[in-house]
Amino acid sequence: MNRPVVAGVDGSPSSLVAAEHAAKAATLRSRPLHLVHGYLHPLGYGIPINPYDVGLPAPNEEAQKMLEQTAAELRERWPGLTVEVRQVAGGPGATLVEESKRAELVVVGSRGLGGFAGLLLGAVSTQVASHGHCPVLVVRPAEEPIPVDGPVLVGVDGSEAAALAVGYAADEAARRGVELVLVHAWSVDGSRQLVSPIPGATWPPEAFEEFQAAFQADSARLLAEAAAGVREQHPGLTVIERPVHAIAPEQALIEASGSAALLVVGSRGRGGFTGLLLGSVSQTLVQHAHCPVLVAHPYGGQRD
Template sequence: MNRPVVVGVDGSPPSLVAAEQAAQAATLRSRPLHLVHGYLHPLGYGVPVNPYDLGVPAPSEDGRKMLDRTADELRDRWPGLVVEARQVAGGPGATLVEESHRAELVVVGSRGLGGFTGLLLGSVSAQVAGHAHCPVLVVRPGEPTARTGPVLVGVDGSESAELAVEHAADEAVRRGSPLVLAHVWSASGNRPAAEEFVEAEAAFRVAAVRLLAEAAQAVRARHPGLTVEERAVRAVEPAEALVAASAEASLVVVGSRGRGGFVGLLLGSVSQALAQHARCPVLVARPHAHTG
């Protein structure tokens, strides 16, 4: 099944940046690119008020022109890329979640129309990142497609992090970039005696090194030619340390839930912080839906 890369486009600058990043992702994966415009307001504005009128508004001419123009520009910049564009009668978040059932990757701009400065995830991108049935790439405004640096992924031993490492390794191979496996550890807490604190510090460091070595071994077995760096970081707050490290990365990959997460939560606390504040594009590693 030749799953496409799907990107939501609403004509806003962040969505057009996302479309450019989606074109790059589709080219790297040798997949078609689908531009989708969900033309109903997320809260349902545009749906007929009369309950006896079962129709929905027709696609707008302005929306069609915007999509056609965007598709033509992407074909010019990415020769050989197959681009399809269509309008869908639905809110943008719900539309992209539905499209994700059949997608290889969904790409969203960090803020569309009406977004707020300072937050990476707007309401639509948060909805898609939390509920999509495939991986989701969240792109910051003004993010260049030619950004350099390694692919960064956090390792904590959870099943979600293992999936994130797999996706991060695949992305690093596609991009020709090194992979950085990072584990943030801390022995902070109650310290009844200095000797016990020193012992705890040593134990945490040993555990971090072992965890990273195991993850790196698995990656190198799958990708023998990939450059893999193991980075144990001592910090009180894992999220803050990984956000700081993302400034030097071309991409940061997060799991949908980390250790201790609960089914039903959109993202774990560290993943949520990275998705909100990372200084590079964020790939939320979600498993693909099984389609018949």
């Protein structure tokens, strides 16, 4: 099965930017592009419904024109790209989550129609980024131009989710012909104060240096292991290992994303709670990164 790249399109500026990114992704992968518009059935409340239980409303003519116009513009900009359009009776978030079961990649804008200006990430984007059955690319209209030839950036923390993210990031960097930057953020209290487990006791001054050295060594080991795996799979890829001293890993990655073309994150890293489908660090990065963010969900079925 030739899995398509799927983009959710509702006519909003955010979704049109997402469609453009989806067209590029489909071209790089030699996959068809499907532009999907989910329209909410009055009895469905955003949940996929059984068409045999209730009558389905007719697709919206204005939405169909919008989809066809968007498809025509993308075909013109990306010659040879196969683009299909369709409307689905269902909430946009639920529709795209369902589409992700059969997709190579799902691309969504950070906020579509009906989004509130104070929210950096809309309900649909949050739903798809959290529950997708394949990698999900979240695109937000950039305040500054995104460097086209910028590196692909990925966080490393030793977790299975991060390992999956590194694999996707390496594939993406190889497709684009750019560098892959592996980042591991390690942290030591900037006040240089260490709390002793013994009440009233204090650590000797050299303890801070030993503690810091241990963090640095662990960071170097994690990065070296991840880089070795990437170089084995992609011998010609330039891989940069970047340990970063930061109080919070998400802040280090947000800052680094300013010069990146893409940031890849695991859906949940070390310390994540199993009940959360998208970890707190991943949520923060999807909300605040300066470039598009790829959430590295595993494929729901066998990858083709």
